[in-house]
Amino acid sequence: MSPRLRHLTTLEHLPRETIERLLDRAMAMRDACAHGTRKIDLLAGRTVLNLFFEPSTRTRTSFELAARRLGADVVNFDIGFSSANKGEELYDTLHTLEAMHLDAIIVRHKVSGTPDELVRHAMSGVSVINAGDGNRAHPTQGLLDALTIRQHRPDFENLSVAICGDVKHSRVARSDVHALSALGVRDIRLCGPASLMPAAEEFPQCRLIEDFDQAIEGVDAVIMLRLQKERMAQTDLPDEAAYFRQYGLDTARLARARKGCLVMHPGPINRGIEIASDVADGAQSRILEQVGNGVFVRMAVLGELLAR
Amino acid sequence: MSPRLRHLTTLEHLPRETIERLLDRAMAMRDACAHGTRKIDLLAGRTVLNLFFEPSTRTRTSFELAARRLGADVVNFDIGFSSANKGEELYDTLHTLEAMHLDAIIVRHKVSGTPDELVRHAMSGVSVINAGDGNRAHPTQGLLDALTIRQHRPDFENLSVAICGDVKHSRVARSDVHALSALGVRDIRLCGPASLMPAAEEFPQCRLIEDFDQAIEGVDAVIMLRLQKERMAQTDLPDEAAYFRQYGLDTARLARARKGCLVMHPGPINRGIEIASDVADGAQSRILEQVGNGVFVRMAVLGELLAR
């Protein structure tokens, strides 16, 4: 059996067995909750702290709900988002929080690698969970996306998945690729405007395809990424309408995918920019299932890291 | 027996029986708390989310305390107050929250009708509680005001009540009228400067009286409304001192009411603008009782909506 995790900062290099165990745990959490047991006392008496250097109400709330459903206490440490919070100052904050005897710190930071820096500098038994760092990783999102796909298309070896949008700056895309590759998906296609595409060397296991019509051809799942509006200027595209024409997911384009192709998005969605409203709300959309799975996956991760 | 409520967005058209049941429940909550039982596990394992698009520390805290005393978990979803948060974006937020398996969403929004929009768009079993929408309704305030009056003057059929101030823009006034009318009060007088008075057609069951000395004559309870300072400019009155002379509640004016007239205000009060300090702090003031009843009424509403 793969060793129990103490931290979760990235899915990269995690063995398939570990990822599958986390997904199985998430399913067990879902089943427990479905049977009316809203509260599981796995983490009674443990304290989890949200340390968000970037605002994110949705992810923070998802972690908060996950921790509380396991009986843990949750404290939100409200960092001023403007302050630098790096280097010594960041480690002093870490050590201060460790000295207060917390069990886990859930961190989001705009600088890639910050959660690993925290792990390296941690002096106590505190667990660090990455809730998104720069462009690098968002491991619980990768897990929840993998879980959502597994519920509908468990045959990972024979799946084709397209990830479309600003792949270059997307920690979601990276964690999705890590999770899906580890689980055996061999056909992962990354798609977006040239200026928002990553270097091919970074993703040797993926195909980079600039044309979305081509990228979506016959896929079993398509993961649309949120376009940060300030990135628009970096593309060759004149405006959002042009972006939507080339990289938006509408019914016509979805028809090129395999029948029943799963439509996914980490949220919040930009309707009419990267996804058409009727597709986002349509029968193939798994977007809200992703949100629900997010809570179960975070319960699973907290359980893996913190349960005695 | 009137059917159990699933949502509470307004008191309008609620049957008397339902309102009385909620007040009775609030009294039962008060009694339970008075006997030292600070915590009642009616809602153990349930999760309630505060979704406030307008800041309101007092009302939010009152709901939070009410939910916790019933054993529920409370999550504050900190929406940026500046963003539009309407239409599709609002519904996407709603659906995201529903997907996280919440039991109730307590919403405050500056646009009238938003809570009903949420009810219409809700896809799951989540309950929506209105904590104030635009000028339209603030049902828990209406209930707590009715409860406060009932504790002192239970003979609603023979009561006279004056509501004074910016009635036109007041959701408190509207919910008070709905509650008191349903409970049998036949003499409700609305009073304020002409520019801040509602259309008479909106309140066929009330008398609109511009002169406060006349409106307060012989009443059993007077509910003073908070004057938003930016409304001052809309009146014919030159300044706050002039407002206070015509529409402020001082000892002399209170003497025109029935002996022992209840003095009420939803808070926070503007001393010297709509109410004199000695009246606000005087023996007839029920303002702090209103605050205490607010917690019990919110416990009652949460219990009605969420208890299995």
Added chain:
Amino acid sequence: MSPRLRHLTTLEHLPRETIERLLDRAMAMRDACAHGTRKIDLLAGRTVLNLFFEPSTRTRTSFELAARRLGADVVNFDIGFSSANKGEELYDTLHTLEAMHLDAIIVRHKVSGTPDELVRHAMSGVSVINAGDGNRAHPTQGLLDALTIRQHRPDFENLSVAICGDVKHSRVARSDVHALSALGVRDIRLCGPASLMPAAEEFPQCRLIEDFDQAIEGVDAVIMLRLQKERMAQTDLPDEAAYFRQYGLDTARLARARKGCLVMHPGPINRGIEIASDVADGAQSRILEQVGNGVFVRMAVLGELLAR
């Protein structure tokens, strides 16, 4: 036995016995937590409210953790820091909160004496705990500093302690002096630039020494104060480097103290301004122990004030 406290606004004039009881309670809390009992249900069903008019994430979090580990509910009342919040408005806020049946209000305010004002105006059985008021007092910091010293140097009568920095504006320094004097320390030295030194009359039990090399000579503990950067202009010193040369704690200066001298700081530290990094992180540093003791001391205070 000294009477049980109902409020804690300052350590000034508290009998030695009371302070020792609080430190003993804090040790008992530490021992209980060390034995794996993360949660003690001493305050189950009680509600504690954080009322911070000055932002302070660290202190607020420490109180929040302390209250939760005792089983209490914690509500953060988010006051806008910009608003005046004084006089009538402050008391109306207090009375509103009291009406909601809270057990304790933890208050931080920039105006010295505000917590005592709240005690004087309180109408119910609510306990007030000062989390720092102006330059005047920060009693839980005084207690945690005393506890940290006692763990290493329990022989208070024979101790020498130096407090260095902006003593004039420091509520930490004042509460430290109150605690240490009450516990029997006879040699307390206050040190800092002339413009940041208090009037000698205010501290008749201390020695005021402007030269840090002289002040630190042979002491058993040195408490460094955080320099607010805006105070720099009030000193005769041209810049932070000059401040550090004269009032910073580095290895050379620490060598003048007694062997094994405890290095303390209320945090957050300004590295290279009042303390050298190698000293802050060195073997003699007790800074993180202080943070850990902070939680235990706050548990002790909450237990003293609120346990039935």
